[in-house]
Amino acid sequence: MPGTTTPQHIPSAATALSVDQLYQTAFYNGRTPRSQEYKAGARMALEHRIERKDFDIPYQVGTAAADAFFAGIEEGKTIWRTAVAKIGGAA
Template sequence: MAGTSTPNPTTAAAAEIVDRLLKDAFAHGDPRSPEYHRGARAALERRLMGRQVLNPYAMGNARADAFWAGVDRGNAIWVRHVEGDLTA
């Protein structure tokens, strides 16, 4: 089912999958801030490693907004991956 987590692979294997998914998702010149990328990574790490998503930026500023937008993108990347539209 799209949006569900998979059984936890080893940490190293999960980190490699996250790296590949992000590389593929941002491969076509989609310039985003470091905060946005950090949010996307956090969402994927939650899906694959069970890590909690913690926004390190103060709420109410652009950096926090970019982080949460990245989390949304990370969740969308995950759905595409689970549905088979994005391989790791």
């Protein structure tokens, strides 16, 4: 995704973070519901940061589904930064 960079240095404590753990915490039961596309975007952002996976945009750009996916990516980035800050790293 343009404008997205993979960190060159991930703090060692951050490597203990898992996509599933952060995702489950963020999208807990009782939270305001989000679309599957939004949640897929958040998960993709976490996978990009933690597992160094490339972004794969599964929706046609310009559609509501793609917009939700991109919004989810932004939340995923926020989830990542918050988690790393809590363990004392730099996001």
